[in-house]
Amino acid sequence: MGTIVAKQVSKSFGKKEVLSNIDLTINKGEIYGLIGPSGSGKTTLVKILVGMDSDFSGEVNVLNRTMPNMTSLSSIGYIAQSDALYPELTGEENLQFFASLYQLKKKERKERIMYAAELVQLTPHLSKKVMAYSGGMKRRLSLAITLIHNPEILVLDEPTVGIDPELRLSIWEELFRLKKEGKTIVVTTHVMDEAEKCDRLAMVREGKIITSGSPVQLKQQYEVSNLEDVFVKAGGKRG
């Protein structure tokens, strides 16, 4: 049994089907990438996987519980594309607020806030109000919030958009470290060099998984040297 299992998941907005018979199994301790162009359905799918959307057909299981499920929420850290931050509060107050939602003890709360802020290099900016943060700083704060309760599963929708290359690398290093601890990590991206870093990938186009496998397997299977060409050959379109 995988940590996250989706069976025949479909979803429509009105008459438009945006997800069509999605099957996937994500195992404990792997970094799983959902790769696809803008509008292909990645965000819609991750919202269903984390239990934020119950209006779909098919079945989703997370940690052996059918989703959506309140008990599973504390095991999942989800970073939404649009930042759910409080602009009037400082970075630290935002972290405090989210930490308090998870009822962490005072000492643990302090430790987790320091760890998360350090990880995204926001420690020197914690006392500034979030409305004075740049776009990249807000993304980093969102990522820190996702990690605050030390969840077993991390679901990161485009985690490194607007983040400079150096910090992007250090965030990936941290994801590798978390994976070694046994965390399960789901990442959406349209950047192929990030796709290369995943253990396994599903390539998504127009609401369907057009192919899946490890980066090495996929390149061998389609006899190409990069993942962009896998996407094109598997039935995606360039650009």
Ligand SMILES: Nc1ncnc2c1ncn2[C@@H]1O[C@H](COP(=O)(O)OP(=O)(O)OP(=O)(O)O)[C@@H](O)[C@H]1O
């Ligand atoms: N609330 C909504 N109402 C109607 N259509 C929607 C809604 N949310 C998403 N869609 C449509 O569903 C499709 C999939 O969108 P989704 O956001 O999941 O794609 P995505 O792959 O995550 O793209 P991006 O990376 O740009 O967010 C798109 O065609 C989008 O226009």
